[in-house]
Every structure is written in structure tokens, then in C-alpha cells.
Amino acid sequence: MSKSFSRAEVAKNNTEASAWIIIDSIVYDITRFAGMHPGDATEAFYDLHRHEVLEKFGPKLKLGQVEGESQKIIKMNFADYSPVPYAEHPSVVGFKSPYYTQKHLEYRTVCRNFVAKHVLPDALACEETGARPSKELVKLLGEEGYLAARLGPGKHLKGLKLPGGIKPEEFVTHLSFVSKLSVVRVMCRGYADGNSGGMVIGLPPVFNFGSKALKEKIVGPVLRGEKYIALAISEAFAGSDVAGLKTRAEKSPCGKFYIVNGTKKWITGGMYADYFSTAVRTDKGITMLLIERGEGVRTKQISTSYSKTAGTAYIIFENVKVPVENILGVENKGFQVVMSNFNHERWVMCVGSVRGTKSIIEECFKWANQRKVFGRPLINQPVIRQKLASMVALSEALQHWLDHTTFQMNNLSYFEQATKLAGSLALLKYQCTRVGHYVSDNAVQIFGGRGITRTGMGRVIEGFQRTNKFDAILGGSEEILADLGIKQAVKNFPNTRL
Ligand SMILES: Cc1cc2nc3c(=O)[nH]c(=O)nc-3n(C[C@H](O)[C@H](O)[C@H](O)COP(=O)(O)OP(=O)(O)OC[C@H]3O[C@@H](n4cnc5c(N)ncnc54)[C@H](O)[C@@H]3O)c2cc1C
Known part of the structure; x- marks a missing residue:
């Protein structure tokens, strides 16, 4: 049971021998850093640190709570749905969707909890040290069906266990979308590629074009996370x-x-x-x-x-x-x-890119509300609101285009996808990375120095501005894809005149 203190009691502990502070009504003993955080340090703390610092060190320093007060700041765990506007897919914040049902929501929760528990710690550690993603984790991803889920629906899923108990024949591209989103939310771009990104693009040529014997030898062990x-x-x-x-x-x-x-x-x-x-x-x-x-x-x-x-x-x-x-x-x-592999690869990259911009917008909203400049929150500056407006508008438009494309991937035949979807998917990826570039640029401006500082408040922004360009080069560069999109559009151009 947590102890209660009056504010007067806390105020007495204001010496180097005993220094207590209050953050969001919780009392902490910070005698070791006395002088830096006097009295109620809620504002000062969130000016200096991300909430995760409190999660890490708070339990050791916590003494109790100010009597009669309660915590007001919403604590968000990785798996929680964000209450920040435009941070989540519209279907998880109460909007009706023609694509996503209750089943998708439940599946999303399963994926998020799994990623929070198993993937997030490995991702944060490996992204920092550059170490290989844990082999044990990749095996677990295999056992639980997450590797197979990243490849989307198809014959290769036959007989496999999939996350959330989904049956292989019920698995649709929107579910693959959800699995991918959960991994991207860790916002460790190098890790997301290193942890089986090669499999997502390297295995389809085997199960689509390999001999029966080759498939039997390769596909199972790779999907179980035993081979790479x-x-x-x-x-x-x-x-x-x-x-x-x-x-x-x-x-x-x-x-x-x-x-x-x-x-x-x-x-x-x-x-x-x-x-x-x-x-x-x-x-x-x-x-x-x-x-x-x-x-x-x-x-x-x-x-x-x-x-x-x-x-x-x-x-x-x-x-x-x-x-x-x-x-x-x-x-x-x-x-x-080579060409047949591209639609799925590009679609996967679009999913990552759109989710990335949503996470960046979430960070910007939080920061603009908590950061005070010239005596008022940053969000009170019209210029900042203008930047957020353009970022949100672009990202939301992309989300809807991507949902439409995902639906087509489920419903068009392979031949139709090759003829109808390749060009528009190329333009979608092109637009995703243009928007990623724009969002990254504005986010750095909103964060100031922290946006280009590797640790601390701007960690996520710094990572995105350093890595969003990867999507603009890999799997077909912006120039190539823009060109492909228009070439496909004029391929069977109607004989029409102005
Ligand atoms: C981190 C990373 C991971 C990668 N992973 C893989 C992988 O797993 N497997 C794999 O096979 N490859 C991989 N690639 C390679 C990637 O697909 C290529 O980098 C990409 O196709 C571009 O080729 P390039 O870098 O040689 O650029 P180039 O082809 O030399 O092009 C240079 C620039 O010129 C532009 N350009 C080229 N042609 C035209 C044109 N006709 N009109 C206008 N502009 C043009 C391009 O857009 C680009 O901006 C990876 C690359 C990176 C950086």
C-alpha cells in the first residue's frame, strides 16, 4: 500500500540531506540529485525527460502520494491505443470502416501485446548496439505465426498456426497489415528490417517459383525462424x-x-x-x-x-x-x-511508412502541447498548428489510399494486380516517401534541437529523420516509381482528344 503525504510534509524535505519531489501527485525521494528538482517538479520533469525515464527509475525512488490528489497524466504502455488525435488507424478510435471488423481489432490487440512483451525490448537494445536480432525471439516469432503473417495470405500458410488463432484460410491482407503495423510502432527502422525483413522479400520467390523439393526444404525452417x-x-x-x-x-x-x-x-x-x-x-x-x-x-x-x-x-x-x-x-x-515480387514488397514498405508518419505526428502533438516557449505551449503558435495540419492531412489521405490498395490486394486476381495495381502502388509508395520526407522535416522543426539529438525527448524524431530516406531508395526509388506509375497509366492510353 502506497504511503500518503501532505504537500506541507513534502515541502519540509527540501534540503540536501532529504529532497523529495512531486511528479503528477506521486512523491519521489531524489536526495541523490538534490537541488535539481525542487517541490512539484511535474513541469520541469517533462521538460527534461520522456515518461519512460520515470517508468525506469520511478519505482526505486517512489515514497508515496500527495494526500487527496490523484495522477492526471495518462500513462501509456506500448500496447495501449493512443488517445492522441490522428495517432491511430481510424478503425481503432471508433470510426466505422468497410475493411476492419471486430476480428481485426482483437487481432491488433494480440499483436501489440506480443510486440510490447517480446519485440520491443530486443528492438531497443539491438537498434542501439547494432547487435543481431535475438535468434530465440525469431524462433518465437516463427512458432507463434508472426513470420508467416508478415508474408500475407496464400498457400504458404496452409497448416500453420497464426497469431490470435486466426485460421490460414481466413487470413487476409488487412491482418498482415496489422501485424506489420505492430512491429513498425517500435520505431527502430534498422531493427525492423534486420528482424526478418530479408525473409519478407526473399522467401516469396521460393514458395512462388521453387520446385516442390526446394519448397519442402526451405519454406518450413524459414517460417519457423530456424533458418534465414x-x-x-x-x-x-x-x-x-x-x-x-x-x-x-x-x-x-x-x-x-x-x-x-x-x-x-x-x-x-x-x-x-x-x-x-x-x-x-x-x-x-x-x-x-x-x-x-x-x-x-x-x-x-x-x-x-x-x-x-x-x-x-x-x-x-x-x-x-x-x-x-x-x-x-x-x-x-x-x-x-524479380518483378512479381515488387507489389508485395512495395505494399509492405507503404504500410511501414504510413505507420511511421503517424507515430511522428503523435510525438509532435504531445511535444507541442507540453513544451512551453515564450511563456505558452508551443501549440498556441499558429505556425506550429499549420505544420501539424499539413502533416495530418497528408498522412490521413495516405492511410485511406493504402486501405483501398490493401483491399484490392485481397480481391483482385494475380493478373489484375499486375496490370491494374503495379502503377498505382508505385505512385502510392512514391507519395508515402514524399510525405515521410515532409513530415520528418516539419517534425524536426517542431522539436528544435531535440529533433536532431539521438537520445532523450527527440529520440523518435531523430531516428525517423535519419532513416525515412531508406524507403525512398529501397524497393524502387522515388524517381523510378513515379516514372513507372505514369508509364503504366499511359500504356493503354485511350485515343482521346481535348
Ligand atoms: C539499406 C539498403 C538495403 C537494401 N536492401 C536490398 C535487398 O535486400 N536486396 C536487394 O536486392 N537490394 C537491396 N537494396 C538495393 C536497393 O534496391 C537499391 O539501392 C535501389 O534499387 C537503388 O539503386 P542504386 O542505389 O544503385 O541507385 P541507382 O540505380 O544508381 O540510382 C541513383 C539515383 O538515380 C536515380 N535514377 C536511376 N535511374 C533513373 C531514371 N531512369 N530516371 C530518373 N532517375 C533515375 C535513382 O532514383 C537514384 O536516386 C538495398 C539498398 C539499401 C541502401
Whole structure:
């Protein structure tokens, strides 16, 4: 039972020998830092620290509570739904949705609780140190069905356990959306990629284009989190222009193997991967091969501006013997395999980007309300409200476009998706990263110095401004996607005139 104190009693403890403070009606003994926090320090504390500091150190320093007073500041745990305007998907704050039902809400709660308990601590630690995401955690993600859920609906889910007891045949893209959102909310971008981001793009070529035997060998262990896979397309010679790749595969004289020589650059999760879905040059085109880590395969970490925990790798293939059975699709027709992967990859990135902007808007709202400048909260400045208005308007519009696109992914046939969705999805990703850039820029201005300070109040803003550019390059850069969107739009342009 917590003790009660009168404010007069607390006020007596104002010496170096005994210094007590009040934060939101709770009394803390801070004798160790006497002089820094006199009396009721609620305002001063929240000017200096994020609430998580109180959660971490408060229990050790807490003495009791001011009598007759109660806490007024809403304490939010990671799994809680935010009461901050525009911080959540509209469907969780009481708006009716044609896409999301009670089942989605329940699923969201399951995912959030799981991420809060298991993923968040690992993410915060690894993002900071650059360490590999915990193997035990990845196994747990596999056992509980979270790895499979990130790949969206499809035959690959058959017979698998999924989060929240959802049956594989009932799993829809909106649920995959929800699983992805829960992970993005940790706002550790390098970690989100390092913890199975390579699998999200590297495994589909195997289950969509691999032989039965290859699928049996690879898919199960990867989805159980026992083995790791990455997608290896890009090279120093070929990024946007995939057709320029130089890694070569020659058939061995016995005809049983491809002998692969070459390099790959910026391969997400490549440092941890046991398998690489790899694009290589063959006789008459590009071919996709599943290459296993082994003799002749070397990986080196590439340092980028996000955390090393992403496992971004430079790969060297030196006379690697790859069984011909490891082909994904048809020889010389690998370009189709590469292209077919893009819709889902780009959609995943849009989900991450939209959730990221929502988290940034939430931080900005909180900060603008608590930060006092020139004697009044920052939110009282019209310029700040204008910035928030434009950020919210852009982010909300994107959310609705994304929901519409997600619905199409569930309901259009594979062929229709390729013809109708590829262009608009390219434009959606382009717009997501333009908005991400705009939101990041304004958020830094709202936070001031803290927005470019790695720890403390602006931690989330600083991380976003350092990493939101990744989405503008990976999976098709802004320029390429804008161009693709318009090229697709004019492909079958009607013979019409003004
Ligand atoms: C952290 C990180 C992780 C990655 N993960 C993976 C991965 O897992 N697997 C993988 O295969 N690849 C991965 N990539 C590679 C990524 O897909 C490429 O970086 C991307 O496709 C762009 O290629 P590039 O960097 O070579 O840029 P380039 O192709 O050299 O382009 C440079 C600039 O020129 C612009 N540009 C290019 N062509 C045109 C044009 N026709 N018109 C107008 N502008 C143009 C581009 O938009 C870009 O801004 C990753 C990259 C990074 C940085």
C-alpha cells in the first residue's frame, strides 16, 4: 500500500540531506540529485525527460502520494491505443470502416501485446548496439505465426498456426497489415528490417517459383525462424537498372550445377542469411537461383545511416556450386520473378511508412502541447498548428489510399494486380516517401534541437529523420516509381482528344 503525504510534509524535505519531489501527485525521494528538482517538479520533469525515464527509475525512488490528489497524466504502455488525435488507424478510435471488423481489432490487440512483451525490448537494445536480432525471439516469432503473417495470405500458410488463432484460410491482407503495423510502432527502422525483413522479400520467390523439393526444404525452417533468407538482386553495377547486373552463372560441364561468380550489394539481412534468392546473368537473360551459404560465399557488413542490426551485407560469390534444381522459375526468365515480387514488397514498405508518419505526428502533438516557449505551449503558435495540419492531412489521405490498395490486394486476381495495381502502388509508395520526407522535416522543426539529438525527448524524431530516406531508395526509388506509375497509366492510353 502506497504511503500518503501532505504537500506541507513534502515541502519540509527540501534540503540536501532529504529532497523529495512531486511528479503528477506521486512523491519521489531524489536526495541523490538534490537541488535539481525542487517541490512539484511535474513541469520541469517533462521538460527534461520522456515518461519512460520515470517508468525506469520511478519505482526505486517512489515514497508515496500527495494526500487527496490523484495522477492526471495518462500513462501509456506500448500496447495501449493512443488517445492522441490522428495517432491511430481510424478503425481503432471508433470510426466505422468497410475493411476492419471486430476480428481485426482483437487481432491488433494480440499483436501489440506480443510486440510490447517480446519485440520491443530486443528492438531497443539491438537498434542501439547494432547487435543481431535475438535468434530465440525469431524462433518465437516463427512458432507463434508472426513470420508467416508478415508474408500475407496464400498457400504458404496452409497448416500453420497464426497469431490470435486466426485460421490460414481466413487470413487476409488487412491482418498482415496489422501485424506489420505492430512491429513498425517500435520505431527502430534498422531493427525492423534486420528482424526478418530479408525473409519478407526473399522467401516469396521460393514458395512462388521453387520446385516442390526446394519448397519442402526451405519454406518450413524459414517460417519457423530456424533458418534465414535474403533477397539478393542489387549490385554496385545494378540498382534501379536490374538488367545491368553482372553476377554470372555458367553451367558446369556435367550439367548438374551452376557455377556462380560475382557480387551483391546492400542485401538486407544478408549478414544472417543461410539462403539467398539471387538474380544472376545466364546465357540469354537473367535467372533466379536459390544459393545456400557455404563454400565460396562470403558476406561483409555495410555501414549505412541506420543501425547495423539490419545486417546489410555485401556478398561475394566465388565459384559457388549451385545445384540446377535450385532454380526459381525458368532459366533466362528471372526478370519476371524479380518483378512479381515488387507489389508485395512495395505494399509492405507503404504500410511501414504510413505507420511511421503517424507515430511522428503523435510525438509532435504531445511535444507541442507540453513544451512551453515564450511563456505558452508551443501549440498556441499558429505556425506550429499549420505544420501539424499539413502533416495530418497528408498522412490521413495516405492511410485511406493504402486501405483501398490493401483491399484490392485481397480481391483482385494475380493478373489484375499486375496490370491494374503495379502503377498505382508505385505512385502510392512514391507519395508515402514524399510525405515521410515532409513530415520528418516539419517534425524536426517542431522539436528544435531535440529533433536532431539521438537520445532523450527527440529520440523518435531523430531516428525517423535519419532513416525515412531508406524507403525512398529501397524497393524502387522515388524517381523510378513515379516514372513507372505514369508509364503504366499511359500504356493503354485511350485515343482521346481535348
Ligand atoms: C539499406 C539498403 C538495403 C537494401 N536492401 C536490398 C535487398 O535486400 N536486396 C536487394 O536486392 N537490394 C537491396 N537494396 C538495393 C536497393 O534496391 C537499391 O539501392 C535501389 O534499387 C537503388 O539503386 P542504386 O542505389 O544503385 O541507385 P541507382 O540505380 O544508381 O540510382 C541513383 C539515383 O538515380 C536515380 N535514377 C536511376 N535511374 C533513373 C531514371 N531512369 N530516371 C530518373 N532517375 C533515375 C535513382 O532514383 C537514384 O536516386 C538495398 C539498398 C539499401 C541502401
